[in-house]
Amino acid sequence: AANFLRxxxxxIITTLLAFYLLFxxxxxxxxxxxxxxxxxxxxxxxxxxxxVRVRDTINAIIFGTLAVAALQGVLGGFIFWVLGFNSxxxxxxxxxxxxxxxxxGSFVVWIPATIYLLIEDRWVEAIILGLWxxxxxxxxxxxxxxxxxxxxxxxxxxxAFVAMLGGxxxxxxxGIVLGPIVMALSPSYWLAFPAPV
Numbered sequence: 001a002a003n004f005l006r007x008x009x010x011x012i013i014t015t016l017l018a019f020y021l022l023f024x025x026x027x028x029x030x031x032x033x034x035x036x037x038x039x040x041x042x043x044x045x046x047x048x049x050x051x052v053r054v055r056d057t058i059n060a061i062i063f064g065t066l067a068v069a070a071l072q073g074v075l076g077g078f079i080f081w082v083l084g085f086n087s088x089x090x091x092x093x094x095x096x097x098x099x100x101x102x103x104x105g106s107f108v109v110w111i112p113a114t115i116y117l118l119i120e121d122r123w124v125e126a127i128i129l130g131l132w133x134x135x136x137x138x139x140x141x142x143x144x145x146x147x148x149x150x151x152x153x154x155x156x157x158x159x160a161f162v163a164m165l166g167g168x169x170x171x172x173x174x175g176i177v178l179g180p181i182v183m184a185l186s187p188s189y190w191l192a193f194p195a196p197v
Contacts, residue, residue, distance in 0.1 A: 033051065036051070057180050058181070060148070061180055063148065066100075068099065068140060069097070069100045071140055071144060072099040072106045072140050073092040073093055073095050073096025073099070073106075075136055075140065076092045076095035076109065076110060076133075076137055077089055077091060077095070079110075079129060079132045079133075080113070085113065095109045099141065106133070106138075107133065107137075107138065110129060110132075110133035110137065111133065113129060114129045114130045114133065162183075163179040163182070166183075167179015167180065167182070
């Protein structure tokens with residue numbers, strides 16, 4: 001519980017810090033981009049290509065994350081409606097919003113709901129919700145996100161999936177964005193700095 005709370009708090013602080021810094025990055029981008037091009041070891045053309053690649057990768061990750069969150073919310077709300085829970089649209093919305101947060105996720109809603117059904121002796125419905133949540137909702141993140149992100153980044157699904165997992169392992173929650181960026185930029189670096197013969 002302590003690790004979970006620490007990770008959740010760290011994620012919230014990191015997210016707030018990211019939005020705070022993003023404001024200044026967006027506001028001062030007219031100054032930042034020429035400075036970045038001047039400090040870059042690449043030519044202006046190569047630096048421009050790298051900046052465009054990073055922008056496309058971030059757009060792909062944001063699109064993939066929002067699409068997966070919407071899909072998980074719809075699937076969660078649907079099963080809550082089928083099982084007769086009150087306010088299935090609200091619960092679906094909450095699951096969608098929680099699935100955006102890497103440390104949390106939609107399981108924060110459907111696992112307690114499954115436990116509630118077990119306590120109420122509604123075994124069949126509990127099994128249905130547990131299977132639906134564990135197989136359908138949980139696998140959406142692992143199957144659909146790499147497909148969406150990989151397509152937008154013009155990467156095969158396997159490298160996109162490996163980039164996300166590797167990013168999470170190396171960088172923590174921010175690795176969902178940093179991993180695919182590193183993977184997308186790697187060919188540019190290989191072409192710019194060929195190995196000695």
